[in-house]
Amino acid sequence: MTKRVLLIKMSSLGDIVHTFPALTDAQKALPGIQFDWVVEAPFKDLPKLHPAVNQVIVNPRLAINKNRFSLTSLQLYQEFKQKIQSTHYDAVIENQYVNKGAKVAKLAKGIKHGLTANSAHDACIAKVFDHAHYVSRSLHAIDRSRKLLALSLGYDTAFKEHTTDLDNALDYGLDLSHIELDEHNQRWQQQTGEYLVFCQATTWATKHLPIKMWIELLEKAKQAGLPVLLPWVGDKEQAQVSAMIQQAQWGEILPAQSLEQWAKLLAGARGIIGVDTGLTHLAAALNKPTLCLFGPTNPNLTAAKGRRAKTLWLNLACSPCMQTHCPREGGQVCFSQMNVDEVWGELNARH
Known part of the structure; x- marks a missing residue:
């Protein structure tokens, strides 16, 4: 029974x-x-x-x-x-x-x-x-x-x-075989394994990577000739992502997507860089090369886990603070002290 x-x-x-x-x-x-x-x-x-x-x-x-x-x-x-x-x-x-x-x-x-x-x-x-x-x-x-x-x-x-x-x-047991990419996204199927996804969307202000670092990572991808997809949530973030793409002269912002569509797009990506946010964890669950950047949250409790995932976290005296707003007078340091070259290198090491 x-x-x-x-x-x-x-x-x-x-x-x-x-x-x-x-x-x-x-x-x-x-x-x-x-x-x-x-x-x-x-x-x-x-x-x-x-x-x-x-x-x-x-x-x-x-x-x-x-x-x-x-x-x-x-x-x-x-x-x-x-x-x-x-x-x-x-x-x-x-x-x-x-x-x-x-x-x-x-x-x-x-x-x-x-x-x-x-x-x-x-x-x-x-x-x-x-x-x-x-x-x-x-x-x-x-x-x-x-x-x-x-x-x-x-x-x-x-x-x-x-x-x-x-x-x-770990076996997440996920099956994406029933999902078909819609007409807006079908062209990415021909580029499976040849594009990246940068997951910068998150709820806490303190979990956001500085925009300057995302622009530098977009420029790294441009030098490598790897297209980048950038998810977004809400009008404010859509405008911010568009500005980042314009400054780097690289990357693509898609229309709003269902979670099924994003799962399929993540599954076809060469690699994913993201902060502590849901899509980054989904990428790790799909066993994609994933680099998860942690700042104020505790990787011992919620790190991205998967055979090809790694969580990068600077174990500073003030972290993990678990605060939605940085209490430091000088501003947030848990991301600003990260090295973009190291982040890029770690992603490539996932392959």
Whole structure:
């Protein structure tokens, strides 16, 4: 009999990518297992990249929050609740570790699993679960998900046996064979392995690489004759990327893309340079030559992991500060002290 599991991991892009190896573990330990995965709308295409995912259930929380007391919001909530409760699951696993995930778990039918009060981000959620499991907060995000699913589904011994060498044992299990590039992007298929992607888009101000460094990296790519694609999010960043391209006289900015399209474009790239952002982690998951540049965040917890990925981080006295705004009077140094030649060399060393 097929085991049906509801997995609750709704955001962010990088966090969702970090969850994929746990599904692969579950497939190996419990052949035929199927997951229904609850995500927020911006990430609805991502879980479909893993063959263990049966269906994606979109949590309309973001749409509801825009107009909480409207009739439309009430209808969205009722439809979501009905969808969640249409299946009695063998296990419901809250893998978000916070209140918004626990609220979804509470709606679902099935034995509920999550973290203990002293290992979740929101301690109060532990009371929602039938089984609360302790998973150390000092583990990398990938290992936290792998450990939680192993404990929840009863194959903890198998988990221990398969994680002696994290980078080499990692199997994200992603399948992009069903994705076709749209007409705007099909020309890149003829250049597979001959272009780069620079992932500069991120949420925190402190995680942004200085524009000057991106321009210098674009110039390096120009000298090597390697086209560069640059993702963007929002009008402000689109304008910034366009200005960088104009100054370097190199690079290309594409129209807004779905995550499926970006996954396919990343899979065809020669290499990827990016900051600590979701697309960079997705590139690492696709086993592409990936260089992830860390500044204020902690690589011990969220470094890009993959057989051809490397995280570059300057272990300064002030880092990782985990601050969204740099508290230093002289400004951010965790990136400004990086050497562009070293960054470029490290990317080439990934091949």
